Amino acid sequence: MALPGILVILLFYYLPLWGWSFAFFQYKPGKSLFDSNFVGWQNFQELFGNKVMRANLFRVLRNTFAIHLLGYVFSPLPMLFAVLLSEMKSNKFKKVVQTVTTLPNFIGWVIMLSLAMGIFGYNGVLNNALIGMGWISEPVNILNSDKHVWLTQVLLQQWKGLGWSAIIYFAAISGIDQELYEAAQVDGAGRWQKIRYITIPQLIPTFFVLLIMSIGNFLNNGVDQFLAFGNSLNKEYIEVLDLYVYNLGIGNGQISYSVAVGVMKSIVALVLFSMANYTSKKVRGTSVF
Numbered sequence: 001m002a003l004p005g006i007l008v009i010l011l012f013y014y015l016p017l018w019g020w021s022f023a024f025f026q027y028k029p030g031k032s033l034f035d036s037n038f039v040g041w042q043n044f045q046e047l048f049g050n051k052v053m054r055a056n057l058f059r060v061l062r063n064t065f066a067i068h069l070l071g072y073v074f075s076p077l078p079m080l081f082a083v084l085l086s087e088m089k090s091n092k093f094k095k096v097v098q099t100v101t102t103l104p105n106f107i108g109w110v111i112m113l114s115l116a117m118g119i120f121g122y123n124g125v126l127n128n129a130l131i132g133m134g135w136i137s138e139p140v141n142i143l144n145s146d147k148h149v150w151l152t153q154v155l156l157q158q159w160k161g162l163g164w165s166a167i168i169y170f171a172a173i174s175g176i177d178q179e180l181y182e183a184a185q186v187d188g189a190g191r192w193q194k195i196r197y198i199t200i201p202q203l204i205p206t207f208f209v210l211l212i213m214s215i216g217n218f219l220n221n222g223v224d225q226f227l228a229f230g231n232s233l234n235k236e237y238i239e240v241l242d243l244y245v246y247n248l249g250i251g252n253g254q255i256s257y258s259v260a261v262g263v264m265k266s267i268v269a270l271v272l273f274s275m276a277n278y279t280s281k282k283v284r285g286t287s288v289f
Helices: 003-024 042-049 051-073 077-086 091-106 109-120 125-132 149-174 178-186 191-216 224-229 241-251 255-283
Strands: none
Touching: 003 042, 003 255, 042 051, 042 255, 051 149, 051 191, 051 241, 077 091, 077 149, 077 191, 091 149, 109 125, 109 149, 109 224, 149 191, 149 224, 178 191, 191 255, 224 241, 241 255
């Protein structure tokens, strides 16, 4: 029964590691890899040896780290959302809210861009409403601006993934022993006290496991969102490491160098994940493996 899953992992996660060999050649599209010049560690040396490449790498690393760290600030939101929604008495209302907040996860970032432009764009609903109320005199260019780019992108991520991320917490809440709540009620605990002393502590191990797993993807911001929302005004702050690799490989044809950057990113991500897992195991006794 495990064989199909093992085959999928081998096919999509381990077999593509063959592509790392491109980092050791000066590959040109259209040629065979073995017809290309072998350059050894030259592409890796250029990561930090070339002044321009080094400046660009540090810039995209700054953007990547900033967006991820801001994301960690908002990481408790799905847990709190699940806790508050589970306390609602109307099952019909809970199902409607959960459905509405989960649906954006299945919408592509291009569609999300259209929705965001319709709401937050220069001629969007928000600007028209604020002008109509007299709060501002002219539209505010929220999305096509180099100000608050990191915060804007993190909030868009929360908008898209809040409901989906909360699903695992709903499952964890349903697995909490109901006798704990009954005993707390006998002792005179109110609703907020039961949330504070029972529900949230029971969800903390799940939160930390998910946090550790997300640290393994610390440098993986993805391409779709930032490619869709990127423009000439915010490029300096929205270009993350994955988008930088995409622009190098597909946009500029520097395939070997972009693969070298990708290899470096994977190694750093593995080290960060291992350190986070080891620290959590020593401090809290909770770890992924």
